Amino acid sequence: MMRRIPTALIVAALALGASNQAIADTSGKRIALSNNYAGNSWRQAMLRSWDKVTSQAVEKGVVSAADAFTTAENQVTEQAAQIQNLILQGYDAIVINAASPEGLNGAVKEACDAGVTVVSFDGVVTEPCAWRIAVDFKQMGKDEVLYLADRLPDGGNLLEIRGLAGVFVDDEISAGIHDGVAETGKFKIVGSVHGNWAQDVAQKAVAGILPSLPEIAAVVTQGGDGYGAAQAFKAAGRPTPVIVMGNRHDELTWWKEQKDANNYETMSVSIAPGVSTLAFWVAQQVLDGQSVPKDLVVPFLRIDQDNLEENLATTEAGGVANVEYSLEDAKAVISAAGG
16 A cells, blocks of 8 residues: 555644745746656556646646646657757746656756756656656565565566666666565576566567576566566466566456455555656745755555555556645655755
8 A cells, every 4th residue: 555645744744834935926837747658557647647636736826837748759869859848938847757867967957057947757867956756666676576585485486577678767676676686595587578567568578588488486577567477478378477566457457356266466566657746746846935855755656465455446447556646745745855
């Protein structure tokens, strides 16, 4: 279950806000979302969350615009050009889900030099002038292997399904998985494919590598790939291993079916797509003149055997288990980070 922001933190943040009123009015400010990829259910849920929360903020006059832009291809050069265009269009802040942590730094620096606030999330940037909102993706990957070490005390062979090649999130989760394998000493990664965080891509990739692999004890994933992996094993006529899921509705539905049929047991973990809404509110708070630390960390959303049904019931078909953030939640995150 998602570890919600503690009530005490929210109360403290609201008290702070009451005693330290905003020093800048954001009602005339325009915020843009620069997104590098929309080809899977997580990104679609992320965009829906952005639209839902920001449209309400625009309607209430918190900001005058909160437009979303997605590049046609996951290319650094294309997103850099997009950011430059947003600068020219006069946006006061740009929220970025970046194609590369370093590749966009030049465009980000241009934005900062032009007086534009830049907040990155999920795929964060390393340019010091920008704000960053992320989960500890490396720990998320490591936690998968630590779970498997308890679940499978005798260890075994692992198949790793990675995300989009060259993206910061993919590198970090994979590094955490490999750290976990080294630390536990129980597992061996015998195959690795890129599933692009999409079940159809993952299914095809796993189907292609399975004939060359020995018996697989478990599949470590990054999200959006668990259901595709399960279908590939089924089509190959191979026993279903423990597959770590990524909070997608199709994954949770399949897990529930297997749990009911034969007590299949696993866990599921991902960052909530609604982190885009936290990034929006952080940008709004920076524009409002508030003191916001440059690095903010939010917990990942983990689902276990005992709360599967509860989370599945609140996840829309075709979507991802999610949490959307309010202004009060954002203030609490900022306050907890020392802002």
